[in-house]
Amino acid sequence: CTVDSEVALRVGGDFFFDPQPGDSPVKLVLIAGGVGINPLFSILLHVADLHGYQEGKGNEYKMGTVKLYYSAKNTKELLFKKNILGLMNAFPGKIMCRFHVTQQSSQICEELQPHVTGK
Secondary structure: OOOOOOOOOOOOOOOOOOOOOOOOOOOEEEEEEHHHHHHHHHHHHHHHHHHHHHHHOOOOOOOOOEEEEEEEOOHHHOOOHHHHHHHHHHOOOOEEEEEEEOOOOOOOOOOOHHHEEEO
């Protein structure tokens, strides 16, 4: 987003992302904390599937980019982190993630370091 961008926010409730062929592409920003990642991880997997269809067939829904912002106390509590890194590697520039840790006391592993901010 840039200054003056229009965004839609949704907090709580049912979480799903089910675009149909012919719908306009959207850019998603997903924000999760702790175990709240569960429904958003499902959406992230669906986005990866959509990108796979886009590269394979070219006639399905044209997916935009997705950025996930995910916070936890420390990197041990970041659920699905290896899966998320795998998705970022499989779809560079299309699926992105920033992890934020609030109470990290140990060294952050090298694989996560470029993607983690926090204390």
